[in-house]
Amino acid sequence: MRGALVEVAFLVVLAALAGTGSFALHPERPVLYRADEPLADGEVTADMVTGQWGSDGVVWIDARTRDKFEEAHVEGAVLLNEQEWDDLLFSGTAETIFDAAEKPMVVYCGSYSCKASKQVAARMRDEMGVPEVYFLRGGWGAILEAGIETEQ
Amino acid sequence: MSFEKYRAEHKVKPTEDSIVAKFVFKNETGKEVRIEDVHTNCGCIRADSDKKVYGAGESGVVEAEFKVGSFKGVVEKTVTVQTNLKEKRLQTLTVVMDIPTLVEIKPDLTEWLIGSEPEPKEIVITMKHDKPIRVVNSTSSRANVDHEIVTVEEGKIYKIILTPRTTEQLMLGVLRFETDCEIDKYKKQMAFFGVVKAKRNRS
Numbered sequence: 001m002r003g004a005l006v007e008v009a010f011l012v013v014l015a016a017l018a019g020t021g022s023f024a025l026h027p028e029r030p031v032l033y034r035a036d037e038p039l040a041d042g043e044v045t046a047d048m049v050t051g052q053w054g055s056d057g058v059v060w061i062d063a064r065t066r067d068k069f070e071e072a073h074v075e076g077a078v079l080l081n082e083q084e085w086d087d088l089l090f091s092g093t094a095e096t097i098f099d100a101a102e103k104p105m106v107v108y109c110g111s112y113s114c115k116a117s118k119q120v121a122a123r124m125r126d127e128m129g130v131p132e133v134y135f136l137r138g139g140w141g142a143i144l145e146a147g148i149e150t151e152q
Numbered sequence: 153m154s155f156e157k158y159r160a161e162h163k164v165k166p167t168e169d170s171i172v173a174k175f176v177f178k179n180e181t182g183k184e185v186r187i188e189d190v191h192t193n194c195g196c197i198r199a200d201s202d203k204k205v206y207g208a209g210e211s212g213v214v215e216a217e218f219k220v221g222s223f224k225g226v227v228e229k230t231v232t233v234q235t236n237l238k239e240k241r242l243q244t245l246t247v248v249m250d251i252p253t254l255v256e257i258k259p260d261l262t263e264w265l266i267g268s269e270p271e272p273k274e275i276v277i278t279m280k281h282d283k284p285i286r287v288v289n290s291t292s293s294r295a296n297v298d299h300e301i302v303t304v305e306e307g308k309i310y311k312i313i314l315t316p317r318t319t320e321q322l323m324l325g326v327l328r329f330e331t332d333c334e335i336d337k338y339k340k341q342m343a344f345f346g347v348v349k350a351k352r353n354r355s
Contacts, residue, residue: 081195081196083222090328094326098324116195129348
């Protein structure tokens, strides 16, 4: 019994060392401090969205490039990025957004470091007058991690 | 490994659809440097190094191409270069673009408080081009908001007068207008309007 416990403890320590070493050396390791950064004004997490409104209770706005949107996007999301801002709004996206304006809107972009979602949310609020719009912490990665429905 | 500059500023011409910023660097580490990744903080800017491995003393360049699209004003985007170096593993390059506004719209958002007097309000359009630009037509996405184009100075200054028929209901809408600007991206213009619960401070 004791021998088995020692072996288990040894394996746990070995696994922890391997994990720590992998984390230290991996070129794309996540930065741990980000989990503690307070939310910015207007920023929400995926848990907040699903918990407060449900994924279906908001309008998702995709601020990424068109090719990323076409690869996959949140089910029912509306594409609105800064590169195509004028063309998209001129061709009918404005009405799509305005017709749904009684719902909160959540803008997402590619990743944690991407600023596009914050900028698009600010423009929707300041230029378009959309009353309730937020931007998602963690972007597309957070959506996948939360298991929010996506489509192509 | 150090770059000649970490910030590139570019005044975009109205006719330019994209700009290229070049960041030259030199490997002064005394050993081989490998570029592991070059990534950007926006899908609107693509960047890469001219090759992946640089010998001691060798120079290289990171080139960033930015698609102007619908961006306006001063736009700042970053490129992060990741190498195999333990010190200065990540280096950030900044591209700053000043994109001209040829058609100035003020205000870009016109609001009436719910229940307030449905009074006419003006949007002033000023052309900031060395050639005349005319407003040729306009449409409102809301049938209950009337609009009228007034020429103040042909090719230079116009007013669009918006008048809601009622302010009893919340509503958001867009006024689309077209110009005869010879540069395509300045042909389609928009201003937004709405009946709102309360005017908000803009960010």
